[in-house]
Amino acid sequence: MSTMTIDNLRKSFGATEILRGIDLDVADGEFVALVGPSGCGKSTLLRLIAGLEEASSGSISIDGRDVTRLPPKGRDVAMVFQNYALYPHLTVRANMGFSLKLRGDDKATIDSKVTDAAAVLGLDALLERYPGQLSGGQRQRVATGRAIVRDPKLFLFDEPLSNLDAKLRAQMRTEIKALHQRLKNTMIYVTHDQIEAMTLADRIVVMQAGRIEQQGAPLDLYDRPANAFVGGFLGSPAMNFVKGILGSGLFLAEDGTQLPVPDGFDAEQGRSVLWGVRPEAIGPVDQGFSGVVEVVEPTGPDTQLLVRVAGQPLVVLMHKRMRVSPGDQMTLGVQGADIHLFDAADGRRLHL
Amino acid sequence: MDTPFRSPLALMLRYGLLSILAFMVVCPLAWLALASLRPQAEIFQPVSEFGWHTFIPSRLTLDNYRALWNGDFPLAVKNSVFVAFMTVVFGIVVNALAGFAFAAFDFRGKNLLFLLVIISFMMPFEAIVLPLYVMIRAFGWANSYQALIVPEIANGMVIFLFRQFFASIPRDFYEAARVDGASWLYIFTRIAMPLSWPTIATSGLMLFLAQWDSFFWPVVAASAPDYAVVQVAIARNINFEQNDWGGLFASTNIAILLGTIPFLLIQRFYVRTLISGGIK
Incomplete structure (x- = not known):
């Protein structure tokens, strides 16, 4: 259970400024969706939170601890990637237990945690399979499972459903929502799909050109957009x-x-x-x-x-x-x- | 199968032509193999009176191989195997690490350095033999295994192969592992290397063959009989006064056969790819 605070965060690649001063507070157990058109900086912001990119200035704190300069492994965050990034040479079980093994947990602990997560996600029967033998939806679940077993302070999702077809996407969306209601972890979810953002999030953060345009509860943003961009972006x-x-x-x-x-x-x-x-x-x-x-x-x-x-x-x-x-x-x-x-x-x- | 109809004449022409080509490639090798099994005196005799005896020996003998076995050729084989094996082991580790660094990290001077790597494998070896020899001498390595192994470990072509392969692995694999708490060394050994069997196989084979076939550098750097490698030992059978043709053919045969073994062992990796599956 944890909070996150971002203060005046900036990121440039060379002369290009991707993030132009982001301030964001995420409460304990909150589900925050970052939305915006492609190139708005939402994925970069997520990667900065994960520690995969280094901030140019500003700070990120998780649970009151400044993690801005820490490498990813010092932050206790888990990330679900858009293309899942399941290690193809490892079984589902080994994929899900990967981070626990790295952390030095003993085999019995790893086994029980993986089995628990697999039960939550309905992956029990697939634990000995390899990623290549799974369907798209199953791979997505394994990727989520890999994050769950760690019980991290923060879950980060980078467009996790965009590789699925429309029907499966709707189903997985519901599953992720149910998962959040059950685990009550703090989650940050990047998507360009405003329906996903509307349905999943407690709070939506709309970004454009490296700035936060507006943030708030989904229906508040929908009913009272602060500017024409937000009004045009949300709703289909x-x-x-x-x-x-x-x-x-x-x-x-x-x-x-x-x-x-x-x-x-x-x-x-x-x-x-x-x-x-x-x-x-x-x-x-x-x-x-x-x-x-x-x-x-x-x-x-x-x-x-x-x-x-x-x-x-x-x-x-x-x-x-x-x-x-x-x-x-x-x-x-x-x-x-x-x-x-x-x-x-x-x-x-x-x-x- | 729905292969389109082909006229028998075209088929005959095609297979006839292919057979002739195959024969042209295989013939000298077959002749070599058979010649090594003949008595010394008979080797060239049937050539002058061309007939079926040219290919079918009247008598098979292992004399040539026995003579080899009792000479210093076994030592040369041992030397070559040791040198080639060590080069493959160290070569794969060193070149894969270098390739991984080029693929995964951004650092100052990376492009210039990579350009030098590429230039290094375009440079003919003969061009650097003298400076290399001077260096080896200065290290006090002349006539030693180090002299044969160390200069061959870093290989620009193999670094290039590894870099290309590691760069083709989606970065998400590396990043997922980093978020999961893995160090770069762990990512290299547990994620990148297990995925790159085909590249490891190809590179290992290239390093092995380079050492197995090398002649010039061993002659220069380690010409003492104790460190003679296969190619050097074969060449010793040729001199101006008297040629031991039987020994030459037999040793060439063994060199070819042993050189083929690694290829036969790992050829299945050529067609195999492990990348599929982990990414959508």
Whole structure:
């Protein structure tokens, strides 16, 4: 059980600054997901925590102990790699017991710990096999098992599910969540898949270009993104954005279409803003703004529409079946509370 | 099997041609093997009157081998085996460590150093014989096993092979082991080396053959009879006055046969690869 504190952490490779001052506190037992587009520095941050890269400046403490300059083995962290990195010449049992053997545990201890972890992960029958004889999901479990047996202070996951197919990924996601609820270890999980982050994490840390854009509980971030980047990054299908300026109690799109603003919103008129709304917040109403249906995509439970509004396509997601066809005229509306306004220049959220 | 139809004529032509080629390669070796089993006097006799006697000896004898066995050839074989074995053992350790350093670490001057390694195996050995000999003399190693073994241990080609192989192992293996608490030496011995059997086999074979076939350097550095290696001993059978052809052929045969054994032992590693499986 342990906490972690990162203070003004920076990392450069040559002249390229990858991390530009990261501050992060992770509480005991917390599941933190680091998300962001590729190249945002989330994997580098994880590797710095693991000790696989050296920080340029700043500090990392685990349980109050400064580990910034310690090698990986001095940090008591376990890491699950994206491609699992199971040693191909060792059996599942030897792979899982590898770190314990290195630590000098006796054979009986190693055996019992490996057997326990194997039972938790349903690997009992596979212990004598070699990695080459396992399926993708089984390899993923062994990689997780290798981390579990150590009972480390910190679990680090580097996109552990991205090599699995969609169905298996969903299943393993649930398994990892169940595992965390059971072990209650502190876990840090890097992913570019925002669904994984939303479903697994107690807290999401959204990164971009080496900085933390926003952090908080998944639904808080989803409902109140601090800027247009976070709003656009979380959620699938992504948030719709329309460029325009503020009018008196309304928003004017570039082509002059009038769209509503959040209830009670009052700001200087003429300011350039981004009007954002999530696909599921838009729906057909009697009085609102009009659009022309361009694409209809029924997925079974939902219907996803592409509707041209204010000269640009908006994604509309409805949790029901719709009888519409391309070319149909629709009147759409959105609740004031579901509208997000961001500054057009720096993307900052303009209201609470 | 769904092999496409081939005309019998084309097949005949193909196998006929291949047979001729095979015959051309095997013939001298077969003749050598048979000649070594003939009495001295008969070796060249059938050549002048070409016929089936050219290939089939009238009488088989082991006299030539017996004479070899009683001479100093067994010592030469022993010397060669010892020198080659030591070179393989030390050579694999040293070159694999060097290759691992080039593959796994970043250090100042790494590229320059690696360039020198590559240049070293492009440099003809003859070009460095004199300085090397001067050095060996200065160490007081002339006419010793060290003189035969030590200069052959570090091998640019083998370092290159190991570096290429270790660089092809995903870094995640090394990093996973580091997070698990392994030292670099542990990673080298327990992760990198066990994965590199094919490279070890190839390198070992290269080091072995280089020593088994080496002639020039042993003549220069250790020409005393006590340290004569196989190739040197074979060459001793040739002189201007009188040639012991039977002894020459018999010793050549033994050199070839012994030199083939390591290859036969490890050839299965050539096609084997252990890398698969650990990574997705």
